[in-house]
Amino acid sequence: MANVILEFEKPILELEAKIEELQTFSKEKEIDLSEEVQTLQKKVETLKKSIYGNLTPWQSVMIARHPERPATIDYIKMIFEGFMELHGDRFYGDDPAIIGGIARFKGQPVTVIGHAKGKDTKENLVRNFGMPHPEGYRKALRLMEQAEKFNRPIITFVDTPGAYPGIGAEERGEALAIATNLTKMMALRVPVIATVIGEGGSGGALAIAVADHVSMLENAVYSVSSPEVFASILWKDSTKAQDAAVMMKMTSKDILSLGIIDEVIPEPIGGAHKDLQKIAGTLADSLQKALNNLKQQPIETVLEKRYDKFRSIGHYISG
Amino acid sequence: MFKDLFRKPKYVTVHADTARKDIPEGLWQKCPECNEILYSKELEKYLKTCVKCGYSFRMGARERIKATVDEGTFVEIDADLTSTNPLSFADYPAKLAKTQEATKLKEAIVTGEAAIEGKPVVIGVMDAGFVMGSMGSVVGEKVARAIERAIERRVPLIIFAASGGARMQEGIISLMQMAKTCGALARLHEAGILYISVFTDPTTGGVTASFASMGDIVLAEPGAVIGFTGPRVIEQTIRQTLPEGFQTAEFLLKHGFIDMVVTRTQMRETLAALLDLHVSGGSENG
Ligand SMILES: [Zn+2]
Numbered sequence: 065m066a067n068v069i070l071e072f073e074k075p076i077l078e079l080e081a082k083i084e085e086l087q088t089f090s091k092e093k094e095i096d097l098s099e100e101v102q103t104l105q106k107k108v109e110t111l112k113k114s115i116y117g118n119l120t121p122w123q124s125v126m127i128a129r130h131p132e133r134p135a136t137i138d139y140i141k142m143i144f145e146g147f148m149e150l151h152g153d154r155f156y157g158d159d160p161a162i163i164g165g166i167a168r169f170k171g172q173p174v175t176v177i178g179h180a181k182g183k184d185t186k187e188n189l190v191r192n193f194g195m196p197h198p199e200g201y202r203k204a205l206r207l208m209e210q211a212e213k214f215n216r217p218i219i220t221f222v223d224t225p226g227a228y229p230g231i232g233a234e235e236r237g238e239a240l241a242i243a244t245n246l247t248k249m250m251a252l253r254v255p256v257i258a259t260v261i262g263e264g265g266s267g268g269a270l271a272i273a274v275a276d277h278v279s280m281l282e283n284a285v286y287s288v289s290s291p292e293v294f295a296s297i298l299w300k301d302s303t304k305a306q307d308a309a310v311m312m313k314m315t316s317k318d319i320l321s322l323g324i325i326d327e328v329i330p331e332p333i334g335g336a337h338k339d340l341q342k343i344a345g346t347l348a349d350s351l352q353k354a355l356n357n358l359k360q361q362p363i364e365t366v367l368e369k370r371y372d373k374f375r376s377i378g379h380y381i382s383g
Numbered sequence: 384m385f386k387d388l389f390r391k392p393k394y395v396t397v398h399a400d401t402a403r404k405d406i407p408e409g410l411w412q413k414c415p416e417c418n419e420i421l422y423s424k425e426l427e428k429y430l431k432t433c434v435k436c437g438y439s440f441r442m443g444a445r446e447r448i449k450a451t452v453d454e455g456t457f458v459e460i461d462a463d464l465t466s467t468n469p470l471s472f473a474d475y476p477a478k479l480a481k482t483q484e485a486t487k488l489k490e491a492i493v494t495g496e497a498a499i500e501g502k503p504v505v506i507g508v509m510d511a512g513f514v515m516g517s518m519g520s521v522v523g524e525k526v527a528r529a530i531e532r533a534i535e536r537r538v539p540l541i542i543f544a545a546s547g548g549a550r551m552q553e554g555i556i557s558l559m560q561m562a563k564t565c566g567a568l569a570r571l572h573e574a575g576i577l578y579i580s581v582f583t584d585p586t587t588g589g590v591t592a593s594f595a596s597m598g599d600i601v602l603a604e605p606g607a608v609i610g611f612t613g614p615r616v617i618e619q620t621i622r623q624t625l626p627e628g629f630q631t632a633e634f635l636l637k638h639g640f641i642d643m644v645v646t647r648t649q650m651r652e653t654l655a656a657l658l659d660l661h662v663s664g665g666s667e668n669g
Contacts, residue, residue: 229612239591239611246565377559378520379469
């Protein structure tokens with residue numbers, strides 16, 4: 065896979081290239097430059113911390129949309145055993161933009177559902193860039209109700225720019241499919257855990273994220289619309305997406321401080337794609353902790369808390 | 384995204400020589416659908432619908448309530464709830480203040496208890512004139528409270544939707560109102576209480592994708608634009624012109640998403656007839 069470098073990462077790369085150059089030079093000429101190399105290596109670390117530790121909201125969006133960013137399928141492979149994909153909504157079709165099935169998590173059968181982005185253009189065309197049609201949401205709901213029947217916890221991964229805006233999607237009831245999921249998920253009698261792993265775009269994201277425990281990976285974003293759409297609605301100018309990203313408060317840190325999510329899962333420096341092994345481990349630990357916690361409570365309590373969690377979101381005054 | 388849905392109603396100015404000279408200006412309006420000249424008084428009498436083609440002019444929340452419920456029965460609830468500015472969004476408080484002044488509304492929905500043909504209901508009516516009828520914290524809270532009140536009182540719930548979707552200025556908090564209102568509807572459903580949803584022009588985005596689509600019975604006014612994504616965004620995405628009549632009430636009826644298209648002049652009696660079939664908020668046999 066070709067390394068995709070984001071604009072703001074270039075200073076780091078330049079410095080790393082310089083170190084490599086020095087090392088090659090020192091080897092060839094047999095001159096000891098270890099002190100210089102060490103100084104530069106320290107400088108790289110400091111630079112990384114300062115760049116990645118202070119990402120602007122737009123830079124977070126760029127990392128969340130990074131073509132190499134681990135997708136649902138990667139986490140399924142890394143975290144679960146024996147995943148069996150199940151297909152179709154039993155009504156219209158099978159939507160490749162949502163992947164779902166049964167697997168074992170730490171030995172226990174669970175239902176796993178997530179938006180599916182492609183790894184390259186070809187796969188993205190098949191998966192529609194992770195933008196589901198109604199049949200995707202209906203497949204997700206079918207699998208969730210199946211999980212409920214067999215008392216399996218549900219684990220979802222959110223990673224979509226949004227539900228697909230198209231003629232077929234409207235004809236087959238995109239809005240109703242989303243609304244139905246929001247309504248039915250609130251009453252599912254099994255624990256539901258959702259993690260925003262990349263882009264959490266609009267109702268198309270929320271439609272699989274009405275959960276008891278909702279977390280975001282550190283560089284994931286979650287928002288009412290994409291920053292481009294936000295800018296075009298409010299300022300009639302989609303090129304102001306960078307400003308929109310700031311105004312919308314869509315980073316994990318902002319969303320946590322607004323009380324919308326329960327947890328931010330730290331990523332390896334530079335983003336999840338820099339170390340899949342590591343992020344998968346951290347994510348698995350978070351899932352296990354959340355699941356253990358939920359399993360200890362009677363389902364009535366879990367349902368009550370799920371309701372209250374969403375019921376209490378809102379900022380208003382009387383008068 | 385939804386701006387194009389919110390173009391001003393076409394109260395077209397007709398040149399004096401083409402209009403009827405004997406009617407002073409302001410006393411008539413032209414139907415944007417069939418060009419019929421409509422006397423304002425008559426237009427009011429027919430609840431702002433064109434007598435010739437049935438076109439429904441936009442209607443505010445207060446006029447809608449007046450046209451729908453028994454006279455003198457409406458008692459507003461949660462009238463004083465107003466949005467704060469959770470994202471510290473520049474100009475949002477000023478925009479709200481200006482809109483409140485212009486519309487004489489506190490927010491994009493009015494809720495309350497009332498009776499229709501003597502049958503008690505909890506009713507909510509959205510107003511597209513208030514920040515495009517968008518749903519933020521207050522709309523979400525008022526809808527949730529209306530649902531909870533219907534459960535508590537065991538009376539049917541009626542909501543007239545009119546909305547451009549989520550309130551952008553409240554960002555993710557607006558998005559979460561979709562889950563909040565649908566969650567409350569899950570409980571209404573469990574309690575066996577009737578919910579009639581009425582789509583009016585226009586209803587798109589997060590309101591269509593939440594409580595407005597979830598009625599036990601879903602009605603719509605003729606010609607109302609109803610959809611998830613606004614037509615302009617769809618056209619931009621797929622780069623083709625949308626078919627005639629796409630996302631209208633009739634289109635949704637044909638595709639199986641609403642039960643009936645009901646003209647405004649028939650709405651009250653239709654609601655009354657439906658309520659009559661559901662006593663105690665639920666089934667007559669229950
Ligand atoms: Zn007409």
